[in-house]
Amino acid sequence: SGIGEHLLRDIIGIELKLGADIVTPHQLKPADFDTADIRGVIDKLYFLPEKKTIVIADYKTGNAINYDKEQALFYALLVSANYQKLGLPEDFDHIVALFEFPRHIYEISFELDGEEILSFLAFISACIERIEAGGYDTPSVGEHCIVCPYRGLCEAVKDEMAGLPEDLTVEALLEEYFRLQAKTETVKALLQQYSADKNIVVDGYEIGYRERKSYDWDIDKAVEYAIANNSFDVLSVNSRKALKNDVLVKEALKKVKKSTVWGVYKAKKS
Numbered sequence: 001s002g003i004g005e006h007l008l009r010d011i012i013g014i015e016l017k018l019g020a021d022i023v024t025p026h027q028l029k030p031a032d033f034d035t036a037d038i039r040g041v042i043d044k045l046y047f048l049p050e051k052k053t054i055v056i057a058d059y060k061t062g063n064a065i066n067y068d069k070e071q072a073l074f075y076a077l078l079v080s081a082n083y084q085k086l087g088l089p090e091d092f093d094h095i096v097a098l099f100e101f102p103r104h105i106y107e108i109s110f111e112l113d114g115e116e117i118l119s120f121l122a123f124i125s126a127c128i129e130r131i132e133a134g135g136y137d138t139p140s141v142g143e144h145c146i147v148c149p150y151r152g153l154c155e156a157v158k159d160e161m162a163g164l165p166e167d168l169t170v171e172a173l174l175e176e177y178f179r180l181q182a183k184t185e186t187v188k189a190l191l192q193q194y195s196a197d198k199n200i201v202v203d204g205y206e207i208g209y210r211e212r213k214s215y216d217w218d219i220d221k222a223v224e225y226a227i228a229n230n231s232f233d234v235l236s237v238n239s240r241k242a243l244k245n246d247v248l249v250k251e252a253l254k255k256v257k258k259s260t261v262w263g264v265y266k267a268k269k270s
Contacts, residue, residue: 097109
């Protein structure tokens with residue numbers, strides 16, 4: 001609920017005023033694959049006829065400054081494969097990917113039918129063929145599962161969860177919770193049983209429910225404050241930092257929303 005996130009809807013309006021032709025959001029599917037359903041959702045496309053260029057905008061919030069070139073290539077492939085569907089003139093020859101952070105903009109350029117996009121298409125095609133041929137190893141459970149968005153569908157994870165003893169102590173469950181978050185949902189349900197009546201503290205961690213607050217900001221007033229005080233940093237900070245600015249809070253904070261969320265937290269020092 002940082003101020004920067006609220007600004008995204010205003011950024012779209014600002015860019016519309018610049019006169020570019022904009023499509024947002026745009027979901028595209030490469031036409032080159034008959035057996036695989038590959039999709040991607042681009043935050044925004046805009047077309048610059050005078051420069052014969054397609055611009056792909058990807059918005060990032062927070063303070064991170066990293067970008068993924070493979071993400072840019074994938075989006076460029078989506079646009080390239082759907083060139084005719086987009087109704088673009090044949091003389092468009094460049095794609096520019098912009099990763100727009102609150103304080104930085106990174107630009108990567110590709111030729112529409114250039115070597116980089118064609119090579120990436122070959123790489124994706126090879127991956128699809130290998131998957132369809134069963135050429136990948138049987139999945140195994142490990143630390144990589146923590147960052148895998150498909151762990152809920154993985155048979156290897158399901159097999160290991162099925163073998164989880166029912167009589168694990170709360171200490172053992174907590175160890176499992178941190179050891180391998182592929183099991184988080186199963187272990188979480190068991191830990192919730194221990195903390196159903198009240199929060200418990202185990203090995204320096206508090207297990208149970210805590211109040212969470214989210215903040216609704218008046219963006220127009222926040223921008224007015226930034227201009228008046230020449231302090232544009234406030235537009236990219238998260239709510240926790242913005243709350244330290246008493247004047248900004250008084251002028252731009254509209255509402256504080258409260259909710260209760262279960263979790264495993266570092267125990268507060270007594």
